[in-house]
Amino acid sequence: MRIDHLEARAILDTRKKPTLETTISANTFTATASVPSGKSTGSHEACELRDSDGSVASAIKNVNEEIAEAIIGKRFESLDELDSFLIELDGTPNKSRLGANAILSVSIAAMRLSAMLKDVPLWKAISERAGTKPQAPRLFVNVMNGGVHADFKLPFQEYMLVVEGKTSEALPIVQEIFAKLGERLGDVPMGDEGGYAPTFDTIEKPFEILTDLIKEYPSVSIAIDAAASELFHNGSYELLNKTYAPEELTSIYGSIVSQFPIHSIEDPFSENSGEDFAKLMAQLNSPSTRLGATTILVVGDDLTVTNPARIKTATENKELNAVLIKPNQIGTVKEAIEAVQATYAAGFQAIASHRSGETMDTFIADFAYGVGAHGIKAGGLGQKERLEKYKRLLEIEKEA
Ligand code: PGA
Ligand code: ZN
Numbered sequence: 001m002r003i004d005h006l007e008a009r010a011i012l013d014t015r016k017k018p019t020l021e022t023t024i025s026a027n028t029f030t031a032t033a034s035v036p037s038g039k040s041t042g043s044h045e046a047c048e049l050r051d052s053d054g055s056v057a058s059a060i061k062n063v064n065e066e067i068a069e070a071i072i073g074k075r076f077e078s079l080d081e082l083d084s085f086l087i088e089l090d091g092t093p094n095k096s097r098l099g100a101n102a103i104l105s106v107s108i109a110a111m112r113l114s115a116m117l118k119d120v121p122l123w124k125a126i127s128e129r130a131g132t133k134p135q136a137p138r139l140f141v142n143v144m145n146g147g148v149h150a151d152f153k154l155p156f157q158e159y160m161l162v163v164e165g166k167t168s169e170a171l172p173i174v175q176e177i178f179a180k181l182g183e184r185l186g187d188v189p190m191g192d193e194g195g196y197a198p199t200f201d202t203i204e205k206p207f208e209i210l211t212d213l214i215k216e217y218p219s220v221s222i223a224i225d226a227a228a229s230e231l232f233h234n235g236s237y238e239l240l241n242k243t244y245a246p247e248e249l250t251s252i253y254g255s256i257v258s259q260f261p262i263h264s265i266e267d268p269f270s271e272n273s274g275e276d277f278a279k280l281m282a283q284l285n286s287p288s289t290r291l292g293a294t295t296i297l298v299v300g301d302d303l304t305v306t307n308p309a310r311i312k313t314a315t316e317n318k319e320l321n322a323v324l325i326k327p328n329q330i331g332t333v334k335e336a337i338e339a340v341q342a343t344y345a346a347g348f349q350a351i352a353s354h355r356s357g358e359t360m361d362t363f364i365a366d367f368a369y370g371v372g373a374h375g376i377k378a379g380g381l382g383q384k385e386r387l388e389k390y391k392r393l394l395e396i397e398k399e400a
Contacts (some may be wrong), residue, residue: 001026001082001114002075008063008105010056013037013357014385015192018056021359022063022105029116033108033363035101035328036355039192040148040157040227042271042302044310046331047092049099059102067098067106079114079129083107083334100331107332108363121399122363126370130337132344135372136166136397137352139390140223140264141174142380143181144198144206145191147227149356153199155239157227159206162263162375164219167393173220177213178381184209192356194383203239203252207260214261225266225377229302232270246276250283257284257296264297264322264351271302277319285321297322297374299351306330308342315346322349322374327367340371349374358385362392369396 005025010018011034021034037048049059070089076082086106090098115125127134141161146154161177163170181196191197200206207222214220228249231237237244244252246269253268265284269276277298284296300320304310306329314320323343327336343350352368354377368376376393379386 001110001117002073003071003110004073005030006063006068006072006106008060008102010060011359013359014194014383015039015357017054017357019357019359020056020059020063020101020105022109024106024109024113026113027117029113031109031113031116033105033112034359034361035105035108036359036361037101037357038326038328038355039357040230040302042229042305042329044271044302044305044307045329046100047094047096048101048328049096056099056101059099062098062102063106067102071106079111080334082110083332087332095331100328103331104328107334108327108361111333112363121396122366123370123396123400126337126367127372130340130371132340132371134369134400136393137368137373137376138165139163139167139170139174140351140375140377141178142193142195142377143178143210145193145195145380146197148230149193150189150191150197153197154206155203155231156224157230158193158225158266159195159210160223160225160377161210161214162221162223167390167397170219171390171394173217175381177217177220180213181209184213190380190382193379194386195380196382201240204256204259207256211260221261221263223262223264223266225299225301226268227302228267229270232273246273250276250280253280254283262296264299266299266324267301267303268298274303274314274317274319277303277314278317281318281320295321297349299324301326301353306336306339308335308338311339311342312346315343315348320348322351324353324377325350325367325371325373326353326355327363328355336367337371340373351375351377353377354379354386354389358383360385360388362389365389365392365396369393369400
């Protein structure tokens with residue numbers, strides 16, 4: 001591939017914060033990609049370059065000047081070669097010089113362009129690049145928002161419905177339950193990820209409501225993202241104005257799992273608490289405490305930050321059995337694929353994920369399908385940027 005044009009500009013994400021949209025051209029073909037932005041970010045993530053005024057002007061300048069000058073006219077034999085070139089051009093361990101947001105916008109746009117040049121669907125190009133078997137991911141649909149995404153009205157950040165089966169079967173089921181939940185909750189605001197943001201005064205209440213709503217749907221279970229790094233202060237965790245030691249939080253998870261149909265728990269402890277993850281893993285999935293035949297997934301997000309080296313450590317230490325994959329935590333498609341490969345090499349599940357600040361870009365849907373992910377987190381049904389990902393999954397189902 002020989003790139004003839006590269007240009008980035010600012011667009012607004014779902015929180016009305018600026019982010020990059022980048023267009024790349026080769027051989028009269030043009031592809032565009034935009035990058036999302038997190039709020040409950042892990043401190044080990046690659047660096048999103050943001051100026052002191054909140055803008056992404058420097059990141060845009062880096063694409064339009066330094067990156068454009070370095071790659072336009074140069075021949076790249078593969079997308080991996082291009083991504084490696086970008087990593088080296090940046091030259092820092094966490095992409096802090098050019099910005100992971102700047103680099104990823106180029107990396108995704110180039111991947112999309114390459115699929116166009118080959119005339120194959122993006123998910124197929126991703127599966128060929130990753131050496132993975134494409135598969136429809138389970139939907140993890142965020143229906144109630146708490147934590148930093150809703151002013152801590154609920155203790156945990158995300159309450160999701162997990163639906164077995166392909167998107168065309170799963171989506172109508174979630175739409176039905178989401179509408180029923182809306183009627184039950186009445187007039188409540190929406191959180192950052194397009195789910196409802198109600199207020200409850202017990203930890204159990206959201207689980208009781210969801211369990212009741214899903215009881216007639218055998219293909220549906222509940223997932224949470226505790227996003228516990230945001231709850232962690234001076235060695236303990238704060239939930240609904242009460243403080244819990246790690247062991248007490250472990251007991252809370254045990255109690256939730258024993259009462260409600262829980263599929264997975266993401267970031268149950270803070271980003272540097274791998275030992276507590278390992279204890280929870282052993283407890284939830286030991287034969288005596290396990291409910292039914294299904295293993296409860298303990299999912300790493302801030303713990304692993306889509307970083308192949310961190311994933312290797314976490315899997316070796318039995319800290320988790322599933323890994324969230326967010327391309328913008330690491331900054332290139334190449335490394336996001338390596339993160340999936342590291343997860344699969346350990347025999348665990350990958351869940352592809354959007355960010356809380358999203359755009360209309362649907363790359364994550366193709367990525368989830370192409371790498372054959374166990375699931376996809378794409379948010380609630382109350383925002384068009386989230387719905388776009390579900391729409392793309394429906395399209396992929398027809399293309400496949
Ligand atoms: P973020 O939240 O995009 O704000 O980090 C999503 C998550 O924690 O999974
Ligand atoms: Zn998370």
